[in-house]
Amino acid sequence: MSGNNLIVNNNGRKRRIVTPLIALLIAVVISIAFASVFVYYPMTVTVSAVSPPIKIGYGDNYDKDDLEDGNKILVSIGSKNASLNITIHPTYGVSYYKNISIITNTEPTGGRAYDIYIRVVNPINLPTGSGSAVSGTSTKGVAKLYIYNKNAQRSLSGFPTPSPGNVNVVELTTSGTIPIGSLGAGQGYEIDLYIYIPEGADLPSEQTVQLYLIYTPSGEQPP
Numbered sequence: 001m002s003g004n005n006l007i008v009n010n011n012g013r014k015r016r017i018v019t020p021l022i023a024l025l026i027a028v029v030i031s032i033a034f035a036s037v038f039v040y041y042p043m044t045v046t047v048s049a050v051s052p053p054i055k056i057g058y059g060d061n062y063d064k065d066d067l068e069d070g071n072k073i074l075v076s077i078g079s080k081n082a083s084l085n086i087t088i089h090p091t092y093g094v095s096y097y098k099n100i101s102i103i104t105n106t107e108p109t110g111g112r113a114y115d116i117y118i119r120v121v122n123p124i125n126l127p128t129g130s131g132s133a134v135s136g137t138s139t140k141g142v143a144k145l146y147i148y149n150k151n152a153q154r155s156l157s158g159f160p161t162p163s164p165g166n167v168n169v170v171e172l173t174t175s176g177t178i179p180i181g182s183l184g185a186g187q188g189y190e191i192d193l194y195i196y197i198p199e200g201a202d203l204p205s206e207q208t209v210q211l212y213l214i215y216t217p218s219g220e221q222p223p
Contacts, residue, residue, distance in 0.1 A: 053107050054114055054183070054215045055081035059099040059190060067091055075100055084213070090195040091203075097193040098154065103147075103213065104188040111185035114215040117222055118145065118170045119177040122210040126173060129201025142196035143172035143209070147180055150188040172209045177222060183215070 062075035066089045074087035088097055105114060126141020147168040148154070155164045168180045168189075183189065197203065214222045 051106075052080065052082050053105060053112065054116070054213075055104050055106055056084045056213065057081060057102045057104055059101045061098055061100050067095070073097060073100055077101075086193070088193060088195070090197060092197050092199045094156075095195045095197075096156065097195075099190045099192060101191040102150070102188050103183070103191065105183045105185055107185035109185060112217050113182050113184045114217055115219065116180040116183050116189070117177055117214040117216075118147070118168075118180060119212040119214055119222070120170065120172060120175045120209065121212060122208070123171075123173050123175050124207045124209045125204070126195075126197060127201035127204055129198035139196075139198040141173070141198060141201065141204070142194070144194040145170035145172055145211075146192040146194055148190045148192065150190055152190070154192070156194075170211075172211075177214070 056077055058075055058077065062073055064073050065071070066073045068089055071089045074085075076085040077083065084101055086100060088095070088100075103116065105111075107113075124143050126143055128140045146164070147170065149166070152166060157164070168178070170178045170180075180189065216222060
């Protein structure tokens with residue numbers, strides 16, 4: 001029974017106690033005091049950086065003359081070959097820039113292969129205009145990154161938007177992640193740029209396409 005209890009002390013006085021209530025209060029105090037428990041397990045994280053196995057380099061045609069006097073095919077590579085900046089100066093019709101940069105797997109013979117991806121984050125927006133006085137059709141501007149195996153032959157049949165064989169094509173007007181292939185130890189890719197601006201369009205202002213070169217030793221898709 002959870003009622004009040006009476007006891008009589010030595011002086012004959014009665015004193016009232018509430019034993020179930022006291023027990024409840026003690027239980028509450030104990031539960032509050034130990035409601036949060038913190039256990040500490042030792043862990044360590046060791047960061048041991050390495051030189052990048054996949055490196056970006058200069059192609060055969062970097063720093064060569066571009067269109068309009070004073071312009072060059074500008075290729076800038078980071079001091080550790082881990083970043084790339086390209087500036088080109090195309091005009092109406094097709095402007096093709098061959099082998100302006102390379103991607104190389106620097107692992108020694110028998111070393112690890114890496115899956116290569118190109119991710120377009122901020123695509124370019126080229127104008128739409130009549131293709132030419134001959135066709136008279138309305139055509140959207142095209143910007144592509146062509147990635148060939150080292151020393152591969154080029155073919156541009158299918159003007160103005162060719163679909164050459166044995167090449168990986170990255171559309172620079174659309175965001176997304178494109179698988180390029182597995183790059184074995186000592187192997188390399190060559191990077192070309194294909195730009196088509198229809199003659200009837202206004203030449204676009206300067207635009208920058210943001211890309212990421214992604215590589216991984218695993219077969220998983222990059223996040």
